[in-house]
Amino acid sequence: MTLNEHIDSSTLVDAERNRSKLSDFIGKVRSGRQSTLKSDSNVEPVKKYSFKNWCGNQQSNPAKIFNPTTLEEIIEIVHLAKANNKIIRCASGCFSLSGSSVVNDEGYLVVMKKMNRMFKPVRVSDNVWTVEFETGVSVKELDYHLRRHDPPLALSSNIAATSLTYGGIITLGCHGAGTNSRTLADHVHEVKIVDSTGTLNTFSKEKDPHEFSAAALNLGLLGIIYTYTLRVEPMFTLIMRDTSPPLDYYLGSAKIGGPRLKAMVLGNDQTQIFYNPFFSKKDGCEKVWFKEWNRTNLPVVESRAMTKFKRLAELCGLTICNVIYKAVHKKPEITPFLAKTLYNGTSMNKQEILHASEALHFLGGIESVPFCCCEMSIKMDENFENVINAWNFVVEQVREYASRKAYPLNLMLEMRFIKSSPFLMSNVYDDDPEAIFCMIEAVSMAGTVGFDEFMGKIGQYWMENFNAQPHWAKDWEKLPGIYPHVRRHGSARFEQFDAVRRKYDPDNMFMNKTFAGVLGY
Known part of the structure; x- marks a missing residue:
C-alpha cells in the first residue's frame, strides 16, 4: 500500500515551479501495526508546498499535502500529525471561497478527491432510501450512481454546479433552492469521522441527537470526514x-x-x-x-x-x-x-x-x-x-x-x-x-x-x-466586524458545538484561523 502525497495540477501548485504538477511518494505503509510514513526531508526535489483555491482568493503553504485513497491512509495521516504536532485541514474540489482549507507551515492539507467510493443504496421505506459515500465524491458522480440504481434515485434538492464534492458541500452548509429541503446537511442520516486519536466515530440522530447536531455540519472541526450517508428518494x-x-x-x-x-x-x-x-x-x-x-x-x-x-x-x-x-x-x-x-x-x-x-x-x-x-x-x-x-x-x-x-x-x-x-x-x-x-x-x-x-x-x-x-x-x-457579529448572535450554540468538538479534538488538531475566531479562540 502506498500513501500518495502529491498536488492536483488544477488546484494545488508548487510555489517554486509556477504551478507545475508534482507527484512524489513519501513512503510506504507496511502491513501490520508499524507506520513507515517518511518526512519529505528524504524526498527530492520537493522543498515547499503551495495551495491555491479555484478562484485564487485563498492561498497557503502547508507543511505537507496528502492525497489519501483509503481509510487506513487517513488514520496514518492523523497519527503522523499527532506525532509532529501539526494541525490538519481538508480540501477536495477546492471550490470554497473562504479560508476553510487554509493551513500553513503549522499543518497538513489533506486533499480528499481520491476518496470517492460510493456504496449501494439501502431502502428504509417505500419512498425513503439512504446512500453512503466517501467525501471526495462529486455531485456528478453521485447523480450518476443514483440514476443507475433500480429504481433510479435522487436528492430532493441540490446545488447547481456538478464538479463540487460533497465533503465541502455538506460540512460548510451549502444548499439548493428547495424551500422545504433546507441545506444539504439536513439530508444527512449518518456521518463517519476520524478524530484526533485516529478513531473512526459514527454519528447519527438515533445514536445521540446532540452530538449529531454538531457532527452533521461540523466545518471540518471534529476530524477528517470519511463518509456521509444521505437520505434520497425515488427519481421524480x-x-x-x-x-x-x-x-x-x-x-x-x-x-x-x-x-x-x-x-x-x-x-x-x-x-x-x-x-x-x-x-x-x-x-x-x-x-x-x-x-x-x-x-x-x-x-x-x-x-x-x-x-x-x-x-x-x-x-x-x-x-x-x-x-x-x-x-x-x-x-x-x-x-x-x-x-x-x-x-x-x-x-x-x-x-x-x-x-x-x-x-x-x-x-x-x-x-x-x-x-x-x-x-x-x-x-x-x-x-x-x-x-x-x-x-x-x-x-x-x-x-x-x-x-x-x-x-x-x-x-x-x-x-x-x-x-x-x-x-x-x-x-x-x-x-x-x-x-x-x-x-x-x-x-x-x-x-x-x-x-x-x-x-x-x-x-x-x-x-x-x-x-x-x-x-x-x-x-x-473580510467583512468589517464579522467575527464579533457572529459571536454576538451565535455564541450560545457555538459553545454547545465546541463542547462536542473538544471531546473529539481536545488539542485543536483540526482548528484553523478561519474558524478559531468564530468559536472565540
Missing part, C-alpha cells in the same frame, strides 16, 4: 419555468412586493431569482430572471441526449463568457454594455419538464467561470419585506457606483429561500422549524476591482439591519 420530475418580470413588480416597494414575493415562494417547491444591474430589454425596463421548480406527474418529453447537449452548449457559452469577461478587468467601463449583451442572449422565458437530476443542475459548467461572491442568510419577516429592503440597498449602491463609472458588481445579485436547520453551526439555525431564510449573494468575476470594498459596505448593512449571517463556504472573512 420537475417543471422548470423561467420568466423575466420587471424588477419593480416583486422587488420594488417592500409593502407591495413583499406579499407578492411571499406568495410566489410559498407556491413553489424551489425558487431562485437573478438580477444583473445592466440587464434590460428593448423597452428599457429593468428585468429579473426568475426560476421556479415544481413537481409534476407529466412525462419528460426531452431526451437525455438533448439535455446533455444543452448543458454542453451552456458550458461552451460560459467558457466564452469567461474569456470575454476578462476584458472587464482591463476596461471596467465596458461592463454595462458587455453584461447587457450577454444577458440579452440568454433565454429567460421558457418551460421544461425534466428529471430532478437534470432540472436541478440547470446551468452546465457554471464552475468554469471563476467568480468571487459573498452570501449571507436573512431570516424572513412575516411579509418578506425585509429581504426586499436588503435587495434594494444593493441595487441603490450599484447605481451610485455606476454614476462614478465604477462597476464592482458585474455578474449578478441572486437569492434563494430555504427553511431553517437544527444544526448548531448552520447559518440558517433557528428553533422554529418553519422559519424561512433568504440566502442572498452578490457575485462578480474573480479579481473584479472594488468588489471587496463594495461587499464590505453591503455586508455591514445586512448585518446591522437584518442580522445577516455568513455562508461559511463563501468569501465572508
